[in-house]
Amino acid sequence: MKTYNNLLIHTLAFGVPQTLDDVRLYADRAAGLGASGLELLFEPLPVFPPKEVVRIMKTAGLSKATLCVFIPGDGSFGDPLSLKNRWSTVNLVRKAANHLCDLREGGLKIEVIDGPFAFVLGKTDYPPGALCEVVNFVRLVIEEVCCRDVKLALEPLQESEDGVIRKAAILTEILNSVGSANLGALLDTFHLVKNGQDIVSAITEIDRSNSAGIVHFHANGIGKDLENEGRIPCGSFKDTINWRIVSQALQNADYDGLICLEPFSEAACNAIPPLRTGVVPVTDDSQIAESVTNLAAVGILK
Numbered sequence: 001m002k003t004y005n006n007l008l009i010h011t012l013a014f015g016v017p018q019t020l021d022d023v024r025l026y027a028d029r030a031a032g033l034g035a036s037g038l039e040l041l042f043e044p045l046p047v048f049p050p051k052e053v054v055r056i057m058k059t060a061g062l063s064k065a066t067l068c069v070f071i072p073g074d075g076s077f078g079d080p081l082s083l084k085n086r087w088s089t090v091n092l093v094r095k096a097a098n099h100l101c102d103l104r105e106g107g108l109k110i111e112v113i114d115g116p117f118a119f120v121l122g123k124t125d126y127p128p129g130a131l132c133e134v135v136n137f138v139r140l141v142i143e144e145v146c147c148r149d150v151k152l153a154l155e156p157l158q159e160s161e162d163g164v165i166r167k168a169a170i171l172t173e174i175l176n177s178v179g180s181a182n183l184g185a186l187l188d189t190f191h192l193v194k195n196g197q198d199i200v201s202a203i204t205e206i207d208r209s210n211s212a213g214i215v216h217f218h219a220n221g222i223g224k225d226l227e228n229e230g231r232i233p234c235g236s237f238k239d240t241i242n243w244r245i246v247s248q249a250l251q252n253a254d255y256d257g258l259i260c261l262e263p264f265s266e267a268a269c270n271a272i273p274p275l276r277t278g279v280v281p282v283t284d285d286s287q288i289a290e291s292v293t294n295l296a297a298v299g300i301l302k
Contacts, residue, residue: 001034004301007292008064008260010039010218012275013282015267017041020052027060029285034292034301037064039114039260040103042096044072050099054106065103065110066153066216066258069096069117079120081133081164090140093117093152097145112258113145114153114186114216116162122274124163134164135177146182153215155186158194160277166195168202175211184215188262189241190230193222194278199241200249207253214255218262219243219295230278231263233287235294247298259300261291 011017014026030038038057041047057065071077071089078088096113104110118134118141119126141152154174156165165171171185185206192199207213221239223229235243266281282288295301 001032001289001292002296003031003036003061004034004292004296005036006257006259007035007301008037008039008066008258009033009035009288010068010260010262011041012268013261013263013265013288015265016271017046017048020048020056023048023053024056024060027057027062031060031062033285033288035062037062037108037258039066039068039262042067042069042099043092044076047099050102050106054103054108058107063107063109064258065108066112066114066260067096067100067103067110068115069093069113070115071117071120073120073122079123080118080137081120081126081130086137086140089117089137090144093141094144097148097150100150101148111149112151112153112216114155116155116157117141117152118154119162119164121157122161124160126163130164131170131174134174138174138178138183142178142180142182146180150182151212151215152183153186154183155188156191156195157188158191158278168192168197168205172205172209175206175209179210181212184212185209186216186218187214188218188220189246190218190220190222193241194226194230199246203246203249203253203255214250214253214257216257216260217250217255218260219291219300220262221291227278229280232280233263233294234261234291235297236290243295243300244298247300250300259295261288263288263291
């Protein structure tokens, strides 16, 4: 299969790696699907020595990556919106930035920390003032990581997971309040559609914000049954997204960053049950290949 210079595949599309042999298998599978790299995971999931990860990826012919950071609900990394223990989360992102730089020094092209790193995953009872605390937290994080030439791509999630942002308009408000070239958005088509938002409008709104704009992009299909048909192959017969229009919107926004496919594998859903919410798990790499073929056909993959 042709290799696409802007295509990543999320690690969770293949499973949750427990060993370097798993990383090797996932890297080979991603390369076989035409990807140039992986979206890598960070704590509390297994984190492997950067030199070994780079060696494995280079051997597979992969050269690019991003690093996904999220805050679990067990309190192990604090709460970024709590004045009492937000520094636990700041320290997590600092560690992620150091890990990213180690990967980059090893030879990977990687500059983005992405994900829902500014709120606790699944905590939906944040008070009304939480939005201001997101801004304060992100400013702290930027002070810690911007000197390392790292960009942050903040991701709104589906409403069951995200008690603060959820909407592109709210994310735009955060981006404008922070006003940093080191901060931008990670837009995910599954989350946007499930939350009742128009993808093109979200792309346009973020592009016009006072920030780095769209820094990373997750492409995931979703069917008419929003509660049960999420993360299906892009452009499949059940998918409701018009990818040709999405492609044009990304071009209009001059987005030239990476496109990551983020379906969740059956293995990942079994290991991390909350991932299954609203998702049709991937059971075979041919389903990922279908997304690759269809996104390439509309010019999203290059």
